[in-house]
Amino acid sequence: MYSQKLIQDVEKELENLKQAGKFKVERELMGAQGPEVSIAGKKVLMFASNNYLGLANHPEITKSAEKAIKEYGFGLSSVRFISGTETIHKILEKKLAEFLGVEDSILYSTNFMSNLGFFATIVNEALGSTEHIDAIYSDELNHASIIDAFKLCKKENLVKRIYTHGDLAMLEKMLEEDKDKGYRFKMIVTDGVFSMEGYLADLPKILKLAKKYEALLFVDDAHSIGVLGKTGAGTPEHFGLHGKIDVLSGTFGKALGGAVGGYVAGKKQIIELLRQKSRTYLFSNSVPPSVVIASIKALDLLKEHPELLTTVRENSEYFRNGAKKLGFNVLEGEHPIVPVMLGEAGKTQEMSKKLLEKGLYVVGLWFPVVPENTARLRFQISAAHTKTHIDKALKILGEVGKEMKII
Numbered sequence: 001m002y003s004q005k006l007i008q009d010v011e012k013e014l015e016n017l018k019q020a021g022k023f024k025v026e027r028e029l030m031g032a033q034g035p036e037v038s039i040a041g042k043k044v045l046m047f048a049s050n051n052y053l054g055l056a057n058h059p060e061i062t063k064s065a066e067k068a069i070k071e072y073g074f075g076l077s078s079v080r081f082i083s084g085t086e087t088i089h090k091i092l093e094k095k096l097a098e099f100l101g102v103e104d105s106i107l108y109s110t111n112f113m114s115n116l117g118f119f120a121t122i123v124n125e126a127l128g129s130t131e132h133i134d135a136i137y138s139d140e141l142n143h144a145s146i147i148d149a150f151k152l153c154k155k156e157n158l159v160k161r162i163y164t165h166g167d168l169a170m171l172e173k174m175l176e177e178d179k180d181k182g183y184r185f186k187m188i189v190t191d192g193v194f195s196m197e198g199y200l201a202d203l204p205k206i207l208k209l210a211k212k213y214e215a216l217l218f219v220d221d222a223h224s225i226g227v228l229g230k231t232g233a234g235t236p237e238h239f240g241l242h243g244k245i246d247v248l249s250g251t252f253g254k255a256l257g258g259a260v261g262g263y264v265a266g267k268k269q270i271i272e273l274l275r276q277k278s279r280t281y282l283f284s285n286s287v288p289p290s291v292v293i294a295s296i297k298a299l300d301l302l303k304e305h306p307e308l309l310t311t312v313r314e315n316s317e318y319f320r321n322g323a324k325k326l327g328f329n330v331l332e333g334e335h336p337i338v339p340v341m342l343g344e345a346g347k348t349q350e351m352s353k354k355l356l357e358k359g360l361y362v363v364g365l366w367f368p369v370v371p372e373n374t375a376r377l378r379f380q381i382s383a384a385h386t387k388t389h390i391d392k393a394l395k396i397l398g399e400v401g402k403e404m405k406i407i
C-alpha cells in the first residue's frame with residue numbers, strides 16, 4: 001500500500017526539481033528519427049540526436065530488422081545462458097571484436113549494463129585471492145553508468161580515485177602515490193569522448209601512464225564507435241591505437257543504428273569471465289534478433305560506405321565553422337558534438353525554446369548537468385544532414401542569436 005507520506009514526499013521532490021529548473025520535459029516525436037522529425041505535428045530540424053551516421057532509419061537497417069523478425073521472431077524470452085543465445089549473437093560478437101581489433105566481445109542489453117557488469121565482476125570476484133583491494137582511477141566527467149558501476153563494487157574491495165577532468169598530471173600523481181600500496185589490480189577508466197563538450201580523452205598519454213604504472217586501461221567509447229577513426233572503430237583508432245586499449249565498452253544505441261545493445265570488448269579470458277560471472281549479463285534478457293541482425297548490418301554498412309564517416313566529419317566542420325562565423329562562442333573539436341556556449345542557464349532555456357519555435361530542435365544543457373555558468377546548446381551533427389539542413393539550422397541560429405543580442 002502506498003503510504004500518504006511516500007506520495008507527499010515524492011510530490012515535494014518533484015516540485016523541488018521544478019523550482020530548481022532540473023525537471024526534465026520529454027519532447028514527443030511523432031515518427032522516425034532522422035535529420036528532420038515531427039514534434040507536435042510540426043516538421044523540425046533534428047540537431048539533438050546521437051544518430052551520427054543517419055542509420056537509425058536507414059532503409060537497409062530497417063529491412064534487415066524486419067527480415068530478422070520474420071525469421072527469428074520478436075524476442076527470445078530468455079537470458080543468454082538458458083535459451084537466449086542464437087548463432088547471430090556469436091556472429092555479431094566476433095564481427096565486433098574484429099572491427100575493434102581485439103580478441104573477443106560480449107553483448108549486453110545496453111552500454112549502461114555492460115559498464116556495470118565489467119567493474120562489478122572484476123572488483124568483486126576473488127579470482128583466487130583471499131583478500132584483495134583494487135584501485136580505480138576515473139575521470140570526474142565519466143558517464144553515469146561508470147559512476148554507478150562503482151556502487152555495485154563491494155566497498156571493502158575498491159579504492160576509488162577521481163581525477164579532475166583531463167588532468168593527467170593529477171592522475172599520474174595518484175598512480176605514483178599508490179605505487180607501493182599492494183593493490184591487486186589498478187584500472188584507469190575514461191570515456192573516449194565526453195558527451196557534454198565532444199572533447200576526446202588523451203588516450204596516447206593515458207595509455208603511457210597505464211603502462212608505466214601497470215594499470216589496466218578501460219575506455220567507454222559510446223560516442224565514438226562509428227564516428228571517429230579511419231574505419232569508425234573509435235577513439236583508439238583516431239589516435240593510432242587501434243587494438244591497443246585493454247578493454248573497450250560501447251553501444252549500438254548511438255551511431256550504429258541507434259536502437260539498443262551494449263558491449264565489452266578485449267582479451268578473450270576477460271570476456272569469458274564476464275560470460276560466466278557478470279550479473280547484468282547473466283540475469284538479463286538477451287539482445288533481440290532484430291537488433292542483433294540490424295547491428296551486424298550497421299557494421300557492414302560502415303565498411304561498405306566509409307563516405308558516411310567523411311560526411312559526418314565534413315558536416316560537423318561545416319556547421320562548426322558556420323556557427324563561429326555567425327559570431328557564436330563554439331567549442332573547438334573534431335567530434336559531431338558541437339557545443340555553442342551561452343553561459344547563462346536562463347538564456348539557454350529561452351534560446352532553445354525560440355529555436356524550436358522556428359523549426360530547429362537542439363538540446364540546451366545547464367547546471368548541474370554542466371558546470372555553473374557554462375550553459376550551452378549542444379548541437380549534434382549527422383551524416384544524414386544535407387548542406388541545406390545545416391544552412392537552414394545556421395540561418396535560424398543566426399536569427400535567434402541576433403534577436404536575443406547574443407551575436
Ligand SMILES: Cc1ncc(COP(=O)(O)O)c(C=O)c1O
Nearest residue numbers: 110111112143191222251253262
Ligand atoms: C559514455 C557513455 N557510456 C554509456 C552510455 C549508455 O549507453 P546505453 O544507452 O547503451 O546504455 C552512454 C549513453 O548515454 C554514454 O554516453
